[in-house]
Amino acid sequence: YLNQIDRVLPRLLALYDQNPISPTLGIGDRFYWSWKIIDFGNATFQGVAHGLSRLVVNGSLPQGMDSNLIIKRIIRICRGVRHLQGKNGSVGEAFPNESSFCVTALVAYDLLSSIEVLGDRISDSETSEILNIVSPLISFLRRSDEHHALISNHLATASVALYKFHAITGLDDRCDRGRLFLNRILSSQSSEGWFKEYEGADIGYQSLCTFYLADLHRLRPDLGLLEPLTRSIKFSSHFLQLDGSFGGVYGSRNTRFYYPSGFEMLRSEIPEAGCLADFMRQSIRSNSVVTLETLDEPNLAPMFNSYCFAAEYFNISGSTSPSLPCHNPNLGVLHFPEAGLLVRGDQFSYTIISTKKGGVCYYQPRDMNLKKVIDAGAAYRNCSGEVYTTQALQHDNDISISPDNVEIRATLVRTNHIMPTPFKFLVLRVLNLTLMRNLRLGNVIKKCLAWLLINRQRKSSVANRRTINFQSSISIRDELQGESQDWEKIDISEAFSSIHMASQGYWQRQDDSK
Numbered sequence: 001y002l003n004q005i006d007r008v009l010p011r012l013l014a015l016y017d018q019n020p021i022s023p024t025l026g027i028g029d030r031f032y033w034s035w036k037i038i039d040f041g042n043a044t045f046q047g048v049a050h051g052l053s054r055l056v057v058n059g060s061l062p063q064g065m066d067s068n069l070i071i072k073r074i075i076r077i078c079r080g081v082r083h084l085q086g087k088n089g090s091v092g093e094a095f096p097n098e099s100s101f102c103v104t105a106l107v108a109y110d111l112l113s114s115i116e117v118l119g120d121r122i123s124d125s126e127t128s129e130i131l132n133i134v135s136p137l138i139s140f141l142r143r144s145d146e147h148h149a150l151i152s153n154h155l156a157t158a159s160v161a162l163y164k165f166h167a168i169t170g171l172d173d174r175c176d177r178g179r180l181f182l183n184r185i186l187s188s189q190s191s192e193g194w195f196k197e198y199e200g201a202d203i204g205y206q207s208l209c210t211f212y213l214a215d216l217h218r219l220r221p222d223l224g225l226l227e228p229l230t231r232s233i234k235f236s237s238h239f240l241q242l243d244g245s246f247g248g249v250y251g252s253r254n255t256r257f258y259y260p261s262g263f264e265m266l267r268s269e270i271p272e273a274g275c276l277a278d279f280m281r282q283s284i285r286s287n288s289v290v291t292l293e294t295l296d297e298p299n300l301a302p303m304f305n306s307y308c309f310a311a312e313y314f315n316i317s318g319s320t321s322p323s324l325p326c327h328n329p330n331l332g333v334l335h336f337p338e339a340g341l342l343v344r345g346d347q348f349s350y351t352i353i354s355t356k357k358g359g360v361c362y363y364q365p366r367d368m369n370l371k372k373v374i375d376a377g378a379a380y381r382n383c384s385g386e387v388y389t390t391q392a393l394q395h396d397n398d399i400s401i402s403p404d405n406v407e408i409r410a411t412l413v414r415t416n417h418i419m420p421t422p423f424k425f426l427v428l429r430v431l432n433l434t435l436m437r438n439l440r441l442g443n444v445i446k447k448c449l450a451w452l453l454i455n456r457q458r459k460s461s462v463a464n465r466r467t468i469n470f471q472s473s474i475s476i477r478d479e480l481q482g483e484s485q486d487w488e489k490i491d492i493s494e495a496f497s498s499i500h501m502a503s504q505g506y507w508q509r510q511d512d513s514k
């Protein structure tokens with residue numbers, strides 16, 4: 001973890017305005033304060049105060065760095081939040097007057113964690129100053145909600161922020177709002193163990209949700225989070241692949257990054273967490289998974305904090321837990337019908353299939369010299385040139401499963417690749433400056449945007465029947481059904497995506513390896 005942190009730290013520190021006479025002192029969005037090519041500041045960058053605080057306290061700064069100067073930076077980063085706050089106390093990520101529930105929760109959590117970690121390394125007046133900055137963020141979380149989707153990692157961030165604010169200040173002793181968000185996460189947790197991300201299970205974001213819930217469990221063990229976290233981690237363990245990757249297009253949000261902190265924190269209480277962390281540490285070392293070093297700036301802060309947390313809880317001793325599912329040659333076929341995910345392990349290979357995404361298939365032979373198969377689904381072009389695929393998440397696919405054969409019939413859905421244009425930006429900015437100043441109307445518009453970019457499904461009258469057979473290695477056969485005489489199958493030999501999701505597609509070693 002520290003190797004990655006040390007390599008990223010120069011780029012990270014260079015993001016922040018350190019000009020002492022600048023009105024944007026401490027702000028980390030260079031496109032805003034330095035390049036001046038956007039008209040708002042993304043507040044996500046301010047969360048780095050948390051990770052830096054952990055490096056200072058644990059003596060983990062690179063050799064030669066002065067901890068007192070880094071604390072000075074941390075205070076400036078916290079103060080920079082004031083410049084980014086709206087009148088309602090919130091901050092934004094994607095556009096002016098956004099009132100982002102997610103990023104407001106993230107910044108509140110990270111600034112509070114900085115106070116918690118630094119303790120008496122900062123003065124009482126500096127602590128009070130940071131709490132005065134955080135208070136409007138907390139007030140916003142107490143009277144607002146996220147309406148455009150059920151996104152468990154966002155709710156977990158808000159819940160732990162509210163509980164942490166009470167732990168530090170003693171205010172809001174019942175923490176009703178934090179409990180409300182936590183109950184929503186737990187009540188929507190699948191019996192299979194996963195937490196909902198939009199319409200299903202997403203392995204990458206599951207690891208981020210685990211991070212926040214693990215910290216809440218550390219803070220408040222009386223909340224009974226050990227059992228739901230155990231189920232979550234057992235579910236997640238099935239989606240480590242033999243090549244060291246984690247997650248993929250078969251998830252609801254297509255992500256394949258890995259936040260390590262929750263698993264390192266829980267290794268002493270949940271054996272599977274330690275086993276998973278040990279395995280993924282090797283993946284990080286070999287770049288076989290999306291790592292801190294390969295992320296772009298908008299996602300850098302939370303991953304940086306997770307790596308700093310993981311480094312603090314790192315335990316060099318090996319895990320004594322049972323082997324991971326991918327290492328079990330007698331696993332057989334495991335079906336998670338609520339998630340729409342099927343896992344198959346035998347002496348020759350390990351395979352993950354999404355039945356709700358038209359048969360997205362990740363096949364990995366145990367002999368690493370043999371070719372793996374990553375098939376992201378069937379794609380077709382109609383007579384009008386429009387592209388349709390089976391990759392959209394659909395809960396009503398017809399499926400048939402046997403030990404050596406899987407069949408999925410999925411309706412073809414048009415790809416959802418909307419690109420920004422000057423006119424679209426003009427419309428968005430007019431909305432930002434008018435209707436979206438009202439929190440309620442803003443939430444309605446954000447719900448519409450989420451539908452346009454993520455949830456909209458333009459279905460065709462044509463379906464694809466995919467047959468995956470394991471009797472001899474693996475074979476995948478697609479067959480069109482319906483009025484499809486003018487449709488042409490697109491031959492794609494690599495993974496593709498048919499949906500908008502900003503956090504997908506980060507590089508890992510397998511992308512350019514044999």
